[in-house]
Amino acid sequence: MQLGDLQLLQSLLAENRWSSVFILTDENTNKHCLTSLMMCIDFPVNPEILEVEPGENSKSIEICHQLWWALNDLGADRNSLLINLGGGMITDLGGFLASTFQRGIDFIQIPTTLLAMTDAAIGGKTGINLGNLKNQIGTFQNPVAVILDQAWLETLPSREIRSGFAEVVKHGIIADNSLLKACFETDVSNQEEVFQLLEPSLKVKADIIAIDPFEKKERKFLNFGHTGGHALESLTLNDEDPLLHGECVAWGMMIATLLSIDGGGLEAEAAKELIRSIDSYYPDIQPEVEIEKMWEVMLRDKKNRNGKVNFVLLSKVSKPIANVEISMEHFAKACDDLRVMREEL
Ligand SMILES: NC(=O)c1ccc[n+]([C@@H]2O[C@H](COP(=O)([O-])OP(=O)(O)OC[C@H]3O[C@@H](n4cnc5c(N)ncnc54)[C@H](O)[C@@H]3O)[C@@H](O)[C@H]2O)c1
Numbered sequence: 001m002q003l004g005d006l007q008l009l010q011s012l013l014a015e016n017r018w019s020s021v022f023i024l025t026d027e028n029t030n031k032h033c034l035t036s037l038m039m040c041i042d043f044p045v046n047p048e049i050l051e052v053e054p055g056e057n058s059k060s061i062e063i064c065h066q067l068w069w070a071l072n073d074l075g076a077d078r079n080s081l082l083i084n085l086g087g088g089m090i091t092d093l094g095g096f097l098a099s100t101f102q103r104g105i106d107f108i109q110i111p112t113t114l115l116a117m118t119d120a121a122i123g124g125k126t127g128i129n130l131g132n133l134k135n136q137i138g139t140f141q142n143p144v145a146v147i148l149d150q151a152w153l154e155t156l157p158s159r160e161i162r163s164g165f166a167e168v169v170k171h172g173i174i175a176d177n178s179l180l181k182a183c184f185e186t187d188v189s190n191q192e193e194v195f196q197l198l199e200p201s202l203k204v205k206a207d208i209i210a211i212d213p214f215e216k217k218e219r220k221f222l223n224f225g226h227t228g229g230h231a232l233e234s235l236t237l238n239d240e241d242p243l244l245h246g247e248c249v250a251w252g253m254m255i256a257t258l259l260s261i262d263g264g265g266l267e268a269e270a271a272k273e274l275i276r277s278i279d280s281y282y283p284d285i286q287p288e289v290e291i292e293k294m295w296e297v298m299l300r301d302k303k304n305r306n307g308k309v310n311f312v313l314l315s316k317v318s319k320p321i322a323n324v325e326i327s328m329e330h331f332a333k334a335c336d337d338l339r340v341m342r343e344e345l
């Protein structure tokens, strides 16, 4: 997989190795990103545009089925290229579509959200949801290239930027202290500052995946903040104004940090400092969900087995430990303690 900018895309297309080109967008990326892509890039063959509705519901087998037919009806063959232009929903759905159509065609990811730039489009995991079960069906397949461009952030709502920023912070916490420091000096409303964090952030994910592509060991570290975060995300999914993924992960990272004091040996002062820094970006993310319900969701999480709930914790900042079993009592106490601690910050 190559990582580069629009120039790389142009030179790949100039090699003329594809019989036809398809671009998958959602309504928003069609509106905000497609015109500028078409203006910047000289396509050797006119691309066919595929569009789905924005939102997680499009990551379904029904939509995928429609897209398989669309590719078929528009004459796609094994030498076609699919360009996925969008956030993580599009890069996941499009990656899955490309990796399954005719046993796999080439695809290029052009992530247009910060979350997709730093996380979803990198690492070769593609997928769709099975009903409410997130990413239950999927493949491991690397794209030909991932194309990064700061310009997409201009139209991205600030809340989406702050959500993606949580994954950048996560990369800093698990593996790169100087990235973490840079994160906490960053003004998230400044797109240039945020974009500059991407290179070190991507490096953390790429390095981990290079060691452990199929999540046997080190790749689990990337789930830091996600055990609690996913539970919160599932329980707030049907709210009128649901929390975004990164917002849930931010809370999940605070709870995992607090659990790390007893569960991982993290110094209490270091834990408090980290929670204070995360909280300063996400002071409004104060979940009001029942602990028991959260626990039930965590037990059902596909990453947990045998009635146990495992967390990724920290022994130090930049020193994660995977598979630490936490009891419900311990989790419930940490939730209470975190609330009190954040009130006092
Ligand atoms: N494969 C992986 O390793 C991996 C990792 C993390 C997350 N994911 C997946 O990523 C998805 C979440 O990704 P996301 O947060 O990017 O959500 P998303 O793709 O739904 O995008 C969020 C919103 O922003 C809009 N949007 C995208 N780019 C825009 C732009 N430049 N300007 C204006 N609006 C724009 C979208 O239309 C959407 O409404 C989830 O499905 C999650 O499971 C996958």
Ligand SMILES: [Zn+2]
Residues within 6 Å of the ligand: 119, 167, 226, 245, 249
């Ligand atoms: Zn995530």
